[in-house]
Amino acid sequence: MSHPAFELVRDERFAEINSQALLYKHKKTGAEVLSLVNDDENKVFGITFKTPPEDSTGIAHILEHSVLCGSQKYPVKKPFVELLKGSMHTFLNAMTYPDKTAYPVASQNLKDFYNLVDVYLDAVLFPLISEDTFEQEGWHYELESADAPLVYKGVVFNEMKGVYSSPDSVMHTLSQNALYPDTTYGKSSGGDPKVIPELTYEQFKRFHQTYYHPSNARVVFSGDDAPEQRLAILDDYFSRFDRIAVDAEVKLQPRWNAPRQVSGTYAGAIDPEKRRDGMVTVNWMIDPRKIAKKR
Ligand SMILES: [Zn+2]
Structure with a gap:
């Protein structure tokens, strides 16, 4: 289960999930690949990039939508929609998190699975992301x-x-932003409608160049497909890149000396019967250094 372009970092057997877990590093770019080999006919692929936003323009979210609007090899307007129509996928989606963007797919049909993986890899690494797409999405x-x-x-x-x-x-956004104000979690990764129109096409393009790179990618495969083939497919794409340094680390939020209180407003009432109502929440940041000590 080896490939000359990849270095095997770890090889462990996990009885709980009946899988052989192989962790690889792509020699040329540093991309990390976790390859789970098992007898599950439901084959899964996912590629994820660290995408910490510095503002609340929704840059990572808009990019997630936009890369699925056509790529070099699949220059159709909506490959995602086409995929949904003809594919036998059991899962297909893309999600923007506060610090990362994930593109997972799954299928029980091998040919369909390879096709989905190829469309996704081409979409994230070689998207067209035209100015029109940026404006539309x-x-x-x-x-x-x-x-x-x-x-x-x-x-x-x-x-x-x-x-x-x-x-x-x-409430959720306000809580998270208020707990980690000095980090990327202090921003709205989905995008605050008041801030979204500040985003320019140039910033958007640069965000893709900075983070959508094999050197910043984590890939996972799982299922009963041939593990060697997984590496061959990935190297086909990754070998077209050179390694770059990506600074996507999320710093820890400095601790406070005293509790803080924030308030916000929302449109309309939770209960239409009442004319005035509100919500209260108490949140704590758990200090990871303290948890580590107790282990
Ligand atoms: Zn969305």
Whole structure:
């Protein structure tokens, strides 16, 4: 189960998941690959990049949408939609987290699985991400008629307007941002509709160049497909890159000396019967250094 382009870092057997776990490093780029070999016919692939945003423009979220709007090898407008139509996938999605972006797929059919993996790798490493796509997925101005007001539109902009009008989401975002104000978790990774229109196409392109690189990638495979083939597929893509240094580390939030209190507002009422209601939450940051000591 080896390939000349990869160095085997660890090889362990996990009885709990009936898997052989092989951890590799791609020699040329430093990409990390966890290859789980087992008899599960449900084959899984995922590629994840560390994408810590420095602001609340939703840059990582808009990029997640945009790379799925056409790539060099698959220059169709919506390969994602095409995939959903013809594929036998059992899972297919993409998610933006506060510090990373993940692209997982799964299928029980080997040919379908290889096809999905290829579309995903081409999408994340060689996306077209044109200015049109940025405006469509991110934000743009729209004018319905000559005397109508100029408004912001965009897939992520509209999605986040919905999120920001849900009291629960507002509470969750406020709690997280308030607990870690000096780190990337102090920002809204999904995008704050008030801040999204500050994002430029140049910043957006640069974010992709900085983080969507094999040197910043973690890949996982699992299932009953041939493990050698996994490495061959990856090297086909990764060998086209040279190793770069990526600074995507999230620093720890400095501790406070006293509790802090924040408040925010949301649109509308939680209970439409009542005219005034609110929510309260108490949050603690758990200090990882203290947990480590107790182990
Ligand atoms: Zn979205």
